[in-house]
Amino acid sequence: DIARDSDGSMWFVKENALSHYRTDGAWEIFHKDILLTNPRAGFPAVNLLSIAIDRTGTKWLGTVNGLSRYAGASWQNVYNRERIAIQSGLKSNWIERLAAGPGNTIWVAHGNSGSGSTPTGVGCRGETDAWTYITEADGLPSNRVYCVRPGADNDLWAGTGRGLARIANGQAEPFIPPSCLADNHVLAVLTDEAGQVYALLPREMAAYDAAGGILQTYQLPHAIRAGIKMHGTVYIAGMDRGLSVFQKPAQWREDSFFRHKTVLHVEKAADEKLFAVCREGLYLGKEGAWSAVALPALPLQTHLLRAFKSPQGAIWLTGEHGLHNTEKRAVCFLYSGDRLLQIDVPPLCRQYSPFNHIIFDAQETPWLVSPAGIYQYQQSWQELSTPLPRGSIYAAFWDERNWLWTGSRDGGLFVYDGHSWRELRLNNHPVPGWITSVQTSKTNQLWIGTADQGIFQIDLKGIL
Structure with missing residues (x-):
């Protein structure tokens, strides 16, 4: 995955490496061994899947075991906390794709959650640490979401297992192709x-x-x-x-x-x-x-x-x-x-x-x-x-x-x-x-x- 920073530099994520191409032409590269030992990179997992940078400059990294954010001083990790009865957090730790919205809003797609588990829809974090989810009940074609992209009008586009959806004001407008399966997950x-x-x-x-x-x-x-x-x-x-x-x-x-x-x-x-x-x-x-x-x-x-x-x-x-x-x-x-x-x-x-x-x-x-x-x-x-x-x-x-x-x-x-x-x-x-x-x-x-x-x-x- 690739993301452009506010200063024009570029960040790259691929499996177990994070790379930063700075505006002065120099590279910062964090390989797996560095991710495990460097205090600047205290990620919940070294298997990285996605990256996004919100409009405040905060870096967000999606991994197979949670979400990490970096606001200039240190990394903070965000997890699914349902096991300790916190229902307002992430629904899954598998962060397939990320997208930045207005302010420091961040959207997540969980894909197949790493194991084809129960799909969750699209997650959104606003100004607080609470997460809300857009699901089929809100018009999403399928709760299995594989990619998210910000639109031009503060809306979001989501690619699901059953077609495309535009999300705005907490509702999803589906675009479902004809003769489509209800889900792309074939058991x-x-x-x-x-x-x-x-x-x-x-x-x-x-x-x-x-x-x-x-x-x-x-x-x-x-x-x-x-x-x-x-x-x-x-x-x-x-x-x-x-x-x-x-x-x-x-x-x-x-x-x-x-x-x-x-x-x-x-x-x-x-x-x-x-x-x-x-x-x-x-x-x-x-x-x-x-x-x-x-x-x-x-x-x-x-x-x-x-x-x-x-x-x-x-x-x-x-x-x-x-x-x-x-x-x-x-x-x-x-x-x-x-x-x-x-x-x-x-x-x-x-x-x-x-x-x-x-x-x-x-x-x-x-x-x-x-x-x-x-x-x-x-x-x-x-x-x-x-x-x-x-x-x-x-x-x-x-x-x-x-x-x-x-x-x-x-x-x-x-x-x-x-x-x-x-x-x-x-x-x-x-x-x-x-x-x-x-x-x-x-x-x-x-x-x-x-x-x-x-x-x-x-x-x-x-x-x-």
Whole structure:
């Protein structure tokens, strides 16, 4: 990010460095090690995201862990303080973008809040330390806001997950393009045996035709965690809201078996059956016909998060161990022949328990997919070298040709044919955004869901 100071000098922010190009042609550069030790740069985090300078000359820096301001003497940090019952502060510590308004007014956009968490709208700090937020209730197209820019008439322009908005006098005037999703945050792309494609969003589900056009959208009954589609039926895990089921042309209905259970995840098992991972245990079946999977006792303080059926019939389980968030570590188990075997998780993957999952190639070999990397299991985990930055991998699957498709957070989309990697680009640019889901349809279409850029559909004919 870039900002011009009142004296004409320029400030630059990029990841873990802050640079100041002074009017005398000299540079002041604060690298990561300086940011950690220099008392002039007492930031809440060294991962810097954004910068703005208000009309009083105060510098504002947005980081992944709060906001910092510098008024000429020292840095002061601003945090989300809801945990100590202060409701008038920042709603999130992830400061994606900043914009300066009249006086020392400052506006913030929280983007995906670093983890795709509950969107908050646009935050504004006026003459005091109190923050107010403009949300969908005030006319904002979406509470997921990725950029903010000051206008010419003391107004503000906000780029949201569902279009543009002009904000003035506490109200937002939306500019929503036609045929737009309710949100650009795509949790998953769902396909089934018939080739039907759905995009699962936090608030709705969109059905697509083969050409990539939206056929219809369906409101979701509640907030969701995950979903799958099998034989024309959509199942979604709703945490403490249980399991919901959808079939056209009917509406959503609740599966009464899970009415008092907390459903964390659903995954295809075999034939028309699926796994439902709950805090109360693991279940196998389909709507109206469920049974508990009688697993051996898990180690103390261990909780299952996901379950995967291997082609040979074994069940792979991923979860976490520990009481507190700071202590939780990823675990993995193999359940076969009434035996539960704990499989050591690669050290770099242990901090990513919510995202770790298992996929299988055409040879029925299990692979661990984690933001930290992709690992093949053959008596132990063997890492596959990828061109993607470590910590960025969130989606991967093997297609019918036994090619591995891998999507990342801001690192693009790559395919591995068993010998080498190739990047798939759009208009000679990497596939943008945080890729959360990648699927192919029977018509050789590639569908890419992202956490911040919506959904992409690519015809692979003639490309591969």
